[in-house]
Amino acid sequence: MSGKNWDRVPIDAQSVDAPLSTAAIFLIVTVGSDQAALSTAASVLSELDDLVKNVGFRDLSGRLSCIAGVGVGLWNRLSPNRRPRELK
Secondary structure, three states: OOOOOHHHOOOOOOOOOOOOOOOOOOOOOOOOOOHHHHHHHHHHHHHHHHHHHHHHOOOHHHOOOOOOOOOHHHHHHHOOOOOOOOOO
């Protein structure tokens, strides 16, 4: 198969008013101060969407979703000059 064809995968963004799911996992991560830790965190965040699609595709009825939140301290380290206006 050439290229990505996500049209066949019926996975939508999680709706704010969706019913509660049967399970939830909260993972809080602290990123070390060295450059290697920061690079790893950036890589994981940039690949998170593909990971959710690849895992969620295995069981579409599971409606897998993932929300990642980045605090102001990490955001300033990842992209100091491009912080969202709403991030305080």
